[in-house]
Amino acid sequence: MIENNEVAYGGGEEPEYDENGDLIEYYAIRPNKTQIKYAIAKIAKLAEELTHLTGEQLSAMEMPAEIETAIAEAKKMPSTKPARKRQLKFITAKLRSIELDNVMETLERLKTKSAHGVREHHQAESWRDKLIASEGNDVLTELLNELPTADRQHLRQLQRNAQKEAKAEKPPKSSRVLYQYLKELIAS
Numbered sequence: 001m002i003e004n005n006e007v008a009y010g011g012g013e014e015p016e017y018d019e020n021g022d023l024i025e026y027y028a029i030r031p032n033k034t035q036i037k038y039a040i041a042k043i044a045k046l047a048e049e050l051t052h053l054t055g056e057q058l059s060a061m062e063m064p065a066e067i068e069t070a071i072a073e074a075k076k077m078p079s080t081k082p083a084r085k086r087q088l089k090f091i092t093a094k095l096r097s098i099e100l101d102n103v104m105e106t107l108e109r110l111k112t113k114s115a116h117g118v119r120e121h122h123q124a125e126s127w128r129d130k131l132i133a134s135e136g137n138d139v140l141t142e143l144l145n146e147l148p149t150a151d152r153q154h155l156r157q158l159q160r161n162a163q164k165e166a167k168a169e170k171p172p173k174s175s176r177v178l179y180q181y182l183k184e185l186i187a188s
Contacts, residue, residue, distance in 0.1 A: 040092065046100070047091040049107060051075050057110055061103050067094045124183040128175060131159045132166055147185045155181070 016024045050058065051074045058068055070091045077084035095103075130139045140159065144150055158181060161174035 040096070043095050043100070044088065044092045046104065046107070047071075047074075047088050047095055050091070050103075051088070053107075053110070060110075061106050063103060064094075064098065067091060067098070070094060120183060120186045123186050124179055127182050127186075128162070128179045131155075131178065132162045132175060149188065150185050 018024055050061070050071050053061075053071075055072070058071060061068075070087065074084055074087040074091060077087060127139075127143055131143070134140070137156075140152075140156060143155070144152060155178075158174060158178040162172070162178050165172060165174050
């Protein structure tokens, strides 16, 4: 005759009781399926983001060569084809087997670097447009207050040349030079 305790506790083990005399039941603790699915979805999103990086940026990630090769192959595939989806699933499975902290950290650094570049670009464009549209020195003075390292004479000369080109409806060569100078100032 088999007792319930023998079935529940694998045979000869004695059941354990807590301080109240209640039987302690042990259950296998497994991860929540929903949490696993969210984690896999997050890694799949990471795999998709990795396919949008350049080869140089990918090599900075310090991933196994097999994953880099799989990402390079996925880049070549059209996004509407089922083969790309299979390739992304393959990349996701490979990414699950490695430590992703460094990869995610490097990706975040690349994103913020990119965001800073976009912000600098918009700032330089805005200042260029204001300088070309202005008649007096008000905008130039405002710019020099914000960027004190700027060369006033050089900036004024670039502004005048860009304004002349705009009035004469010539190609915006000086406007581009002014933009490049402003972008260098903002980046430094």
